[in-house]
Amino acid sequence: MTIKMTTILAQGAEAILYHTGEGVVKVRHVKNYRHPEIDEQLRKFRTRREAKVIGKLNVLGFPCPHLQKMDDEKMELTMDFINGQKVRDILSPTLGREIGKKVGVLHTHGIIHGDLTTSNMIHNGEVHFIDFGLSFFSDKAEDKAVDLHLLRCALESKHCDIYEECFTAVLDGYKETYPDYPVVLARMDEVEGRGRNKHK
Ligand SMILES: Nc1ncnc2c1ncn2[C@@H]1O[C@H](COP(=O)(O)OP(=O)(O)OP(=O)(O)O)[C@@H](O)[C@H]1O
Ligand SMILES: [Mg+2]
CATH class of the missing domain: 1.10.510.10 (Transferase(Phosphotransferase) domain 1)
Structure with a gap:
């Protein structure tokens, strides 16, 4: 049996990054100091934008994490962990x-x-x-x-x-x-x- 551990990799200004069995999950949590609608829009926009740019860079073969999935309801990106x-x-x-x-x-x-x-x-x-x-x-x-x-x-x-x-x-x-x-x-x-x- 393999036990998949989830640890917090980093807590940035904008997002919490978890290191899971799948890779790195970057979650943009609600920011209470922002107006709820603006907050939702901003998190959605940045999540989608980040996925779009990483996706394009993956096609180009540019050195950055490989994008596994994007969820713009949960505001999550899953990508490969870069061990370095x-x-x-x-x-x-x-x-x-x-x-x-x-x-x-x-x-x-x-x-x-x-x-x-x-x-x-x-x-x-x-x-x-x-x-x-x-x-x-x-x-x-x-x-x-x-x-x-x-x-x-x-x-x-x-x-x-x-x-x-x-x-x-x-x-x-x-x-x-x-x-x-x-x-x-x-x-x-x-x-x-x-x-x-x-x-x-
Ligand atoms: N794919 C990855 N592989 C390994 N480490 C990662 C990966 N993505 C993020 N990290 C680690 O998590 C940290 C925070 O990630 P990121 O910069 O994407 O989030 P952020 O919320 O914008 O953080 P900050 O506000 O500190 O810039 C990075 O500085 C890095 O140490
Ligand atoms: Mg950063």
Whole structure:
């Protein structure tokens, strides 16, 4: 007899993740501080969106969890467990370059991750991206620039000692896989300039 254990893997800002015999179940629970109708809509929207993006990435063979099922009544996604190390614990310029290349692949397919942090990446032979609840489809340079800008902010705050080498490596990798990079990087400078001007 095999006993299938269920443990809580993580309790994120938005969802609880269970590790079950089947894999990882991500459940978006009711948030009482939101209006009930808005809460239901938002949880449904994000659950469906995350499933749609992961489904597309599975077809492309992009390194992310394999989606097993989506239930937009229970607000649950079931996906494969990726057994690896959090990139947050092992970031290096080499991994930075790999991350940049993979962001370039996402952007080439018109996918914006929306929450690029090293907590949303797991290393298992290669870097896998997770957490597509804020992802969306867009071909706008602005959206791609903001995606990269948020990654820069995440590196700056969580990896301040190696942030500069790592973000330079991210951009080197990005240039290798995203041919239209000059437009996006110019837009990123603009986005970051806007941020700086706000404090003047
Ligand atoms: N498929 C998976 N395989 C292994 N671990 C996973 C998987 N999916 C999620 N996790 C773990 O659960 C954590 C939270 O998952 P996720 O980022 O999808 O949820 P979240 O609610 O958005 O969390 P947060 O608000 O912390 O970003 C991840 O940081 C990761 O450690
Ligand atoms: Mg997350």
